[in-house]
Amino acid sequence: MKIIVCVKQVPEITEVKIDPVTHTLIREGVPSILNPFDEFAVEEALRIREKHGGEVTVLTMGPPQAKEALIKCLAMGADRAILLTDRAFAGADTWATAYTLSLAIKRLEYDMILCGKQAIDGDTAQVGPELAENLGIPQITFVKKVEVDEKARKVVAHRETEDGYEVIECRLPALLTAIKGLNEPRLPSLMGIMSASKKEIKTATAADLAAKVEELGLKGSFTEVVEVFAPEPRQKGTIVTETEPEAAAKRIVEFLQAQVII
Amino acid sequence: MSIEVKETCTGCGVCVRACPFGAIEVAEGKARIGDACTLCTVCVRSCPFHAIVIERPSVPVERFADYRGVWVVAEQEGGTLKTVSFELLGEGGRLAEKLGEELAAVVAGSDVTELAKPLGTYGADKVYLIENELLERYTTDAYTDVLAAVITRYKPSVVLFGATINGRDLAPRVAARLRVGLTADCTGLEIDNEKRLVQIRPAFGGNIMASIISHNRPQMATVRPRVMKAPKPDETRNPKVEHVKINLDPITVRSKVLEKVRELTKPSEKIEEAEVIVSCGRGIGKQEELKQIYELAEALGAAVGGSRPIVDCGWLPHQQQVGQSGKTVSPRLYLAVGISGTIQHRIGMQSSDIIIAINKDPEAPIFNLANFGVVGDLFEIVPRLTEQLRIIKAKERP
Secondary structure, three states: OEEEEEOOEEEOHHHOEEOOOOOOEEOOOOOEEEOHHHHHHHHHHHHHHHHHOOEEEEEEEOOHHHHHHHHHHHHHOOOEEEEEOOHHHOOOOHHHHHHHHHHHHOOOOOOEEEEEOOOOOOOOOOHHHHHHHHHOOOEEEEEEEEEEEOOOOEEEEEEEEOOEEEEEEEEOOEEEEEOOOOOOOOOOOHHHHHHHOOOOEEEEOOOOOOOOHHHOOOOOOOEEEEEEEOOOOOOOOEEEEOOOHHHHHHHHHHHHHHOOOO | OEEEEOOOOOOOOHHHHHOOOOOEEEEOOEEEEOOOOOOOOHHHHHOOOOOEEEEOOOOOHHHHHHOOOEEEEEOEEOOEEOHHHHHHHHHHHHHHHHHOOOEEEEEEEOOOHHHHHHHHHOOOOEEEEEEOHHHOOOOHHHHHHHHHHHHHHHOOOEEEEEOOHHHHHHHHHHHHHHOOOEEEEEOEEEEOOOOOEEEEEEEOOOOEEEEEEEOOOOEEEEEOOOOOOOOOOOOOOOOEEEEOOOOOOHHHOOEEEEEEEEOOOOHHHOOOOOOEEEEEOHHHOOHHHHHHHHHHHHHHOOEEEEOHHHHHOOOOOHHHEEOOOOEOOOOOEEEEEOOOOOHHHHHHHOOOOEEEEEEOOOOOHHHHOOOEEEEOOHHHHHHHHHHHHHHHHHHHOO
16 A cells, blocks of 8 residues: 655644734744644555555645655654755645645555645635645545555445444545544654654655645645734633632523623 | 547547537547537546547636626535535625626535525525536546536536545645636625625735735636635525536546545534534643633534644544634634633634633733633633633523
8 A cells, every 4th residue: 555645734723822912823932743643644555555465655835844744754654755945835824734735646646645624824725625636536535534455445434424424435546534533643763763764755845846836835725814814802701719619600601691691 | 629539549539428518429430529528528537548638728818708607506415515614605695696696506416406405595606516426435546537528518607615535635726727726715705896706815814915806717716614604595596506417437436436435423523513612722731630621612612723842742532622723613602711821822713702711821912813812820820711601591490
């Protein structure tokens, strides 16, 4: 099984602060991490490789420092990594991202592509399906269990639904997106960390992908962010300290009645 | 836009069977594409010899005026429409009025004729019905094929999907096939003075809001359930109904639903649909104590949610987790019990209409969000609250 895992380096959003004057994100000093949902994808790829053999390639598009996210994947056990980096890729929306990733993937051999269900900075969950469409392969999104039948060239996955899950059988090659619960991602071992530095990280630019610059990044995007603003702050509420629990409960009941909830 | 059959075509006829519109015939040993072609790309995928090539550049600005009408992609399962479809009709109707265009619903399934009427009563001027046995259960391939095909044929200016599990699977696939932009999980939609659709969505876990526009047509978005208001149904309305004839070839549907498993059967487990959610966090301490939370939820007619630690301990299933790695909910009331309110949790619940918090730590960040907060011991307060609610309920009973 040749597996490609698409990953993204994201800011640790728990540390993102908002500038109170400009209402923009203060990204300075915010650490970057491997997108948590991508860890499930990497882990699953490694488990499939352990069971069926093959190789795991991790792929990302981003600035040069996105290499850090790839190194983590290599330390977890991925075999090789590819970094797509070029100023022309900057400002890409989900379409332009998926398109660029597809250009790189079309040059590789693969049986399966794994992605996290979404990145925690954008939360769109769109790049996976858009990539699958660009590659012309089927997809199973939001999976929490994966079984590969290599001989029959198919995969059976449990896909989360609103009230449970559905069992989906799909031909390979296919693209799957991972949710929490798929597995418990391993921590990189000391050996893994040491060997990661010896593994290959290829970089590719727009020219390497033979891409037209007008189809990449901001220029190649079909959507445009025209304004960014702070969400309306919630109204300051009433906080009470009641030493008597019966009275505290009563205050809540009164509030619920005032709000016509009961 | 162009479609071309290359020399490698052997005239095998696979594409003839695959074409949803019967637009292809084999003549003189080669596939010939007729006028009914919508460039939906199904044939490209079906061709064993990669002999069909479609060039689909984006719609040029001067052709934008050809795209008219606001479409809602209605979602149904087993003949029942999802609530979000009605919410989208309410919002879509408002947008259509501003644009001076028609509001249409499109619904796909194996037997959906009966759904035209309710879609009309909730505001659709027109309903497009796509019926085929292969659409009985949702599959990415079949639904993408038919939606991309009807959108290409009828050219709406706006297409809205519910940001449900299936909506978020389908919309990006359709958008990529049509080569148009898509905005995910919108919480607001407006029409600007250039008659463009402004798509408003939270990003960075709700820390900022972004207004987004599309550079091509149709303008597509998925919309978060429970944010828009469903209109009052008007039983006197009868929509225009159009049965769209589309063929589907099983060979182009590459995945199959083997089984559907319902794990969450009780309303108390379905946090995404709930009007009221009682949610608990680390403060609950022991699994046995969850009983109190369920009792409180029952008294309120609420669903039960939890923060990550509770789910990680295995006390609640993952489907009931609220927060960044779980679900984003926006109920009318969110009652947070013993939840401190880390940013990861707030991401999942801060768009709730009303938030009530019970926590013993007066410094807990959840109090910054709460409309009403009580500093105190949940083990003392929760049972008494449940009791008082039960008494009120009993009194209401005739």
